Amino acid sequence: MAATYEPIATTTLGSAQASVSFTGISGSFTDLVLIISAGSANTIGFNYVRFNSDSGTNYSATSLSGDGSSATSQRSSNSNKGWLGYWTGIENTIKTMSITHIQNYSNSTTYKSWITRNNNANGSTYSLGTEAAVGLWRSTSAITSMTIYNQTSGTDYNFIAGSTFTLYGIASA
Amino acid sequence: MSPLSPLGIYGFAPTAAAGDFESIATVTVGSGGSSSVEFTSIAADWTHLQVRFIARANRATYGADAVKFTFNSDTGSNYAFHCLKGDGSTAAAESGTSETSSRIKDCVGTNNGPGAGNVGVSVLDILDYKNTNKYKTTRALAGVDINGTVAGFGGVVSLNSGLWMSTSAITSIKFEVYTGINFEQYSHFALYGIKGA
Numbered sequence: 255m256a257a258t259y260e261p262i263a264t265t266t267l268g269s270a271q272a273s274v275s276f277t278g279i280s281g282s283f284t285d286l287v288l289i290i291s292a293g294s295a296n297t298i299g300f301n302y303v304r305f306n307s308d309s310g311t312n313y314s315a316t317s318l319s320g321d322g323s324s325a326t327s328q329r330s331s332n333s334n335k336g337w338l339g340y341w342t343g344i345e346n347t348i349k350t351m352s353i354t355h356i357q358n359y360s361n362s363t364t365y366k367s368w369i370t371r372n373n374n375a376n377g378s379t380y381s382l383g384t385e386a387a388v389g390l391w392r393s394t395s396a397i398t399s400m401t402i403y404n405q406t407s408g409t410d411y412n413f414i415a416g417s418t419f420t421l422y423g424i425a426s427a
Numbered sequence: 428m429s430p431l432s433p434l435g436i437y438g439f440a441p442t443a444a445a446g447d448f449e450s451i452a453t454v455t456v457g458s459g460g461s462s463s464v465e466f467t468s469i470a471a472d473w474t475h476l477q478v479r480f481i482a483r484a485n486r487a488t489y490g491a492d493a494v495k496f497t498f499n500s501d502t503g504s505n506y507a508f509h510c511l512k513g514d515g516s517t518a519a520a521e522s523g524t525s526e527t528s529s530r531i532k533d534c535v536g537t538n539n540g541p542g543a544g545n546v547g548v549s550v551l552d553i554l555d556y557k558n559t560n561k562y563k564t565t566r567a568l569a570g571v572d573i574n575g576t577v578a579g580f581g582g583v584v585s586l587n588s589g590l591w592m593s594t595s596a597i598t599s600i601k602f603e604v605y606t607g608i609n610f611e612q613y614s615h616f617a618l619y620g621i622k623g624a
Contacts, residue, residue, distance in 0.1 A: 314574035315582075
């Protein structure tokens with residue numbers, strides 16, 4: 255039987271790098287799953303994604319997070335990049351992980367949505383906890399590429415060496 | 428393969444091979460919509476099931492709707508659920524007991540969202556579905572974003588758990604929009620089976 259859940263590509267950073275891209279994504283699958291285990295060169299870093307190099311204000315997201323003492327929910331609208339999570343890692347170490355499901359990425363009839371779960375269990379001042387989020391890219395284009403950024407307050411920061419990014423494909427019958 | 432299992436649990440299946448995560452059936456709603464989506468005659472060939480879906484409904488108000496689901500055509504008061512959700516401004520929790528269906532909160536896009544292509548997304552895990560010694564439990568990560576608010580309500584992301592108080596093996600699953608309206612065209616449900624060792 256053909257594999258249903260397949261790795262498409264993996265990037266492991268040998269040195270610090272500002273962004274990671276997956277290009278030439280074929281339409282062979284139904285869903286994509288993006289696994290990130292990364293650290294930021296900044297004290298706190300946030301992960302964002304752009305699809306097909308679209309930097310228009312076509313992204314939005316809704317998040318739910320808990321920091322150990324309270325739960326909060328936030329949203330962003332008409333953003334020029336898609337929210338992937340509150341935390342990529344802190345204090346120049348990799349202590350976080352993120353799993354993002356990008357569903358029906360290759361159809362040309364619906365907007366593209368993703369759901370993500372992110373964790374940071376650092377236990378220090380910058381321990382930000384756990385998060386779930388749903389994102390929206392208002393485009394009916396098939397996703398053929400994505401670029402993942404690390405930013406804080408609009409400033410780009412590097413992902414640190416050792417950060418890993420793996421993209422999987424899931425194919426339905 | 429990755430150390431990540433198809434259920435998203437690290438260490439669960441360290442050496443998953445081709446065929447450990449298998450596509451069982453897929454339903455894409457056609458023009459005219461559909462009042463329900465159902466998977467029937469599910470074989471006992473796997474250990475767990477996963478349903479990955481995008482959904483949309485022609486709801487007259489609000490930008491999101493919920494999905495309800497039942498097993499083996501059981502509409503008795505045998506279901507319970509819990510939900511932790513955020514709507515962009517508030518985190519909240521809710522639950523139901525002795526329900527006639529299980530629930531995934533606000534995971535269906537509607538015509539009141541940001542455009543005709545807006546859909547909600549869900550990943551539903553159904554654990555030990557064929558075990559005849561215990562009740563069946565589910566979990567789902569789900570959400571729909573609507574680029575802001577519609578009628579004062581924003582998108583929703585939710586963590587859902589469910590219980591079906593039956594020891595019967597699950598052989599069918601039926602999904603419906605909670606408010607009783609149709610799933611719209613292009614709603615897409617894919618059922619997968621996950622094998623154990």
